[in-house]
Amino acid sequence: MTHRICYNVNVIVSALKDLGVESIVNVSGSTLSSVKCGGVVDLIIKPNSTSKLIDALSLLNAYNVPFIPIGAGTNTLITDQGFRGALVDLSKLNKFTVRGNQLYVESGLRLPYLAHKCASCGLKGLEQLSGIPGSVGGAVVKNAGSFGLEIADLLLSVNYLDLPSLSERVVDRPDLPYSYRSSSNFFKDKIVVGATLNLTPSKDNLSLEISRYRAIRLSRQPTEPSLGSVFKRTSSGESAGYYIDKANLKGTSLGGAMISTKHANFIVNRGGATATEYLGLVSLCEQTVKEKFNLSITKEIDIIGEYHLDQ
Ligand SMILES: Cc1cc2nc3c(=O)[nH]c(=O)nc-3n(C[C@H](O)[C@H](O)[C@H](O)COP(=O)(O)OP(=O)(O)OC[C@H]3O[C@@H](n4cnc5c(N)ncnc54)[C@H](O)[C@@H]3O)c2cc1C
Structure with missing residues (x-):
C-alpha cells in the first residue's frame, strides 16, 4: 500500500528553515544506510539541539508528516520503495561532557569516535564497543554489544523525548527492560537524545586495546x-x-x-x-x-x- 502524500514538502522545508533546522529533500537510501542501497526518502531533518528537535517535530505533526528517527543507519535498510515521510537524523546532536567518571553524550555521536575520545581522556569502558559503527542513540535502542559487553552494561540513564507530549524525560538504567540486542520496544514513540555512561578512570593504554579489538574484527568481518x-x-x-x-x-x-x-x-x-x-x-x-x-x-x-x- 502506498501512502498518499498530503503535504507540500517545500512549505515544510521553508518553515524548518525559519526554525533554524537543516533539512534535505529527496534523499537516496544509499546515502542513509551503511549497506548503500534503498529508495528515496522525502525529507531528512537534522536538528542540532533538543529544543530544535522539539520545534521541528511539532511542525511535522502539524502537517501530518510521518517521521522515524535514524542514527548512523548501520543497522537499517531502506526499502527500494523508499519512505514517504521524514527521517529525523540525529547526527548533529553530537556533544559530550565528562564529570568525573560519568559521561553524558548526545545520541548522534558515533561509538568509534566516542571510544577514541574516552581512551585519550583515560576513561575506560568503551573499548569493546569501539568497532560498532552506529550512533549512541542507535546503540541504546538496539542494546548494541560486542566482545561480551553491551551498552546496557555501561548505562546509568537515558534522556529521551516522549513523542506524544514532546517533552524530555530521563529513565534510569534499572527501569529499562534490556535483553540481548533489545530494549523491548521501550523506545517506541520516543527519541533518545542522550545517555549517561559510567566509565572508569584508567592509566591503561586504552588506544592499544581499541586497536586489538579492531584487528580481531577485521579478521572476522x-x-x-x-x-x-x-x-x-x-x-x-x-x-x-x-x-x-x-x-x-x-x-x-x-x-x-x-x-x-x-x-x-x-x-x-x-x-x-x-x-x-x-x-x-x-x-x-x-x-x-x-x-x-x-x-x-x-x-x-x-x-x-x-x-x-x-x-
Ligand atoms: C560493519 C558493521 C559491524 C557491526 N557490528 C556490530 C556489533 O558488533 N554489535 C552490534 O550490536 N551491532 C553491530 N552492528 C550493527 C549496528 O552498528 C548497531 O546495531 C548500532 O547500534 C546501530 O546504530 P545506528 O545509529 O546505526 O542505528 P540506526 O541503524 O540508524 O537505527 C537503528 C534503529 O534505532 C532507531 N534509532 C536510531 N537512533 C535513534 C534515537 N536516537 N532514538 C530512537 N530511535 C533511534 C532507528 O529508528 C532504527 O529502528 C554493526 C554494523 C555494521 C555495518
Missing part, C-alpha cells in the same frame, strides 16, 4: 558495505551464521547482494545491490534454515519503508 549481523543469535545462544553456513549459503548472491563468504551472518553489497535483492537473501536464509534445521531465525536489522517479499 567483511569490509564491503553491510548492516552488520543480519540475524540475532538463536534462543539457545547459537550464532545464526552457524546455521546459514551449515546450509551452504555462504557466497550465494542475488544481483549485487551476497551472503558474505567471510561471515555467513553478513549480507554485503558488492556494488549496485538493491534493497530488494538484500531482502531476497534475508528471506532465503530464513526459509532455508527453517527447512533444514526447523529453526526460526529473527532479524536483527530494522527496515524502513514498504516491501512485499514473502515473510
Whole structure:
C-alpha cells in the first residue's frame, strides 16, 4: 500500500528553515544506510539541539508528516520503495561532557569516535564497543554489544523525548527492560537524545586495546558495505551464521547482494545491490534454515519503508 502524500514538502522545508533546522529533500537510501542501497526518502531533518528537535517535530505533526528517527543507519535498510515521510537524523546532536567518571553524550555521536575520545581522556569502558559503527542513540535502542559487553552494561540513564507530549524525560538504567540486542520496544514513540555512561578512570593504554579489538574484527568481518549481523543469535545462544553456513549459503548472491563468504551472518553489497535483492537473501536464509534445521531465525536489522517479499 502506498501512502498518499498530503503535504507540500517545500512549505515544510521553508518553515524548518525559519526554525533554524537543516533539512534535505529527496534523499537516496544509499546515502542513509551503511549497506548503500534503498529508495528515496522525502525529507531528512537534522536538528542540532533538543529544543530544535522539539520545534521541528511539532511542525511535522502539524502537517501530518510521518517521521522515524535514524542514527548512523548501520543497522537499517531502506526499502527500494523508499519512505514517504521524514527521517529525523540525529547526527548533529553530537556533544559530550565528562564529570568525573560519568559521561553524558548526545545520541548522534558515533561509538568509534566516542571510544577514541574516552581512551585519550583515560576513561575506560568503551573499548569493546569501539568497532560498532552506529550512533549512541542507535546503540541504546538496539542494546548494541560486542566482545561480551553491551551498552546496557555501561548505562546509568537515558534522556529521551516522549513523542506524544514532546517533552524530555530521563529513565534510569534499572527501569529499562534490556535483553540481548533489545530494549523491548521501550523506545517506541520516543527519541533518545542522550545517555549517561559510567566509565572508569584508567592509566591503561586504552588506544592499544581499541586497536586489538579492531584487528580481531577485521579478521572476522567483511569490509564491503553491510548492516552488520543480519540475524540475532538463536534462543539457545547459537550464532545464526552457524546455521546459514551449515546450509551452504555462504557466497550465494542475488544481483549485487551476497551472503558474505567471510561471515555467513553478513549480507554485503558488492556494488549496485538493491534493497530488494538484500531482502531476497534475508528471506532465503530464513526459509532455508527453517527447512533444514526447523529453526526460526529473527532479524536483527530494522527496515524502513514498504516491501512485499514473502515473510
Ligand atoms: C560493519 C558493521 C559491524 C557491526 N557490528 C556490530 C556489533 O558488533 N554489535 C552490534 O550490536 N551491532 C553491530 N552492528 C550493527 C549496528 O552498528 C548497531 O546495531 C548500532 O547500534 C546501530 O546504530 P545506528 O545509529 O546505526 O542505528 P540506526 O541503524 O540508524 O537505527 C537503528 C534503529 O534505532 C532507531 N534509532 C536510531 N537512533 C535513534 C534515537 N536516537 N532514538 C530512537 N530511535 C533511534 C532507528 O529508528 C532504527 O529502528 C554493526 C554494523 C555494521 C555495518
